[in-house]
Amino acid sequence: MDRLILSQVIEPEELQRHLDHPNIRIVDLSSAETHAQFHIQGAINITYARLVRHQTPVFGLLPDKAALNQLFSELGIHRDTHVIAYDDQTGGKASRLLWTLDACGHHHHSLLNGGLHVWATEGYSLTRSPSMVEPGSLRVSLCxxxxxxxxxxxxxxxxxxxxxxxxxxxxxxxxxxxxxxxxxxxxxxxxxxxxxxxxxxxxxxxxxxxxxxxxxxxxxxxxxxxxxxxxxxxxxxxxxxxxxxxxxxxxxxxxxxxxxxxxxxxxxxxxx
Incomplete structure (x- = not known):
């Protein structure tokens, strides 16, 4: 199947059109509590802590390759996967995931403009059902x-x-x-x-x-x-x-x- 090509920042209606595309992986950086209450169909929830490494007094460093490879596997990301990220705040957490993907050599990704708040308030469907994915094969290639x-x-x-x-x-x-x-x-x-x-x-x-x-x-x-x-x-x-x-x-x-x-x-x- 051809690789899906989407803009760097997408609106809810564009995501809605592609929700069932097999090469999409939606990642939710909202709190675990919010995710349990409602999330976008197919979204996998991860904590922001998985994206950062601290070496006091320095915060926000890139995690090591082993940790990132494990994360990408759990998210079910492959080389042809287009990742769409959102959070329940103002997009900083979701954007950190997308920058991390860029830093690891995976450039196929989009930010949901306005995040979960816009998706919910504009009436798009939400679910409580957990999503399961097969392990991904993407491996870190630092960029x-x-x-x-x-x-x-x-x-x-x-x-x-x-x-x-x-x-x-x-x-x-x-x-x-x-x-x-x-x-x-x-x-x-x-x-x-x-x-x-x-x-x-x-x-x-x-x-x-x-x-x-x-x-x-x-x-x-x-x-x-x-x-x-x-x-x-x-x-x-x-x-x-x-x-x-x-x-x-x-x-x-x-x-x-x-x-x-x-x-x-x-x-x-x-x-x-």
Whole structure:
């Protein structure tokens, strides 16, 4: 069967049309309690903790290959599987799964715009029935192009073709709110709060492409740039990573660990 091709961000009606496609795997990053009450037909529930590794004081690192291979097997993901992710919040958890798939060399995936809230409030069907899947065969093949780390950023601080997008709050960006040893931001970084990417009038869906493009252009970020996106741990910035990919940015990297890494070193340059 031909591989299913879907947009990076899809609306509920598009998912509804493909619910029974054999190459789709729907993954629910909602809480276990919410999933038990109701979820989309065929969805497999996993906890966010499966997607991150902590090495105090650094949070949000990529898990090791063995853990990820086990996760992908449990989710029933194969090389031709198109993964659609959603959560019961604002998309950060679901986006972290999709970035993880990119980082592991699997690029066939979509984010459900607005997540479970939009699906439910717009009247699409929900179920309590658990879903069972056969083990998947996908194996991790790390894709460096999706990732940035401290060393990579240090090497590109003066590279005019690489932009750093900090999606934390303005107070975190300015160093007024500090959640690491040091406060502030990576030198030269632009700041767009991840919540500002969402349309409060449309149930926290992504804003329109025109609105998002204007926001980025106002920060001198264009599709020809390479963009490294970060937050405190690469939860919020995973959502911005997916938003950029949705807009057609081809060179996007996520900084796992993010400010919990950069801000806890004494030798990393910081602006306030």
């Amino acid at each position: 460096a192009d999706a990732c940035a780390d401290k060393d990579y950023i240090l090497q590109h601080l003066d590279d005019q073709s690489v932009r750093f997008l900090d999606v934390r709050s303005e107070r975190e960006f300015s160093g007024q709110a500090i959640h690491a040893k040091h406060g502030g931001h990576i030198p030269g970084a632009a700041n767009i709060n991840w919540l500002d990417l969402m349309d409060k009038g449309r149930a926290m869906r992504l804003k329109s492409n025109d609105e998002l493009t204007k926001m980025l252009q106002d920060q001198s970020i264009t599709p020809g740039d390479e963009v490294v996106t970060y937050c405190q741990s690469h939860h919020r910035s995973a959502f911005s990573y997916i938003a950029l990919k949705h807009l057609g940015f081809n060179k996007v990297r996520g900084y796992a660990g993010a400010w919990s890494d950069w801000g806890n070193h004494d030798d990393t340059p910081i602006e306030r």
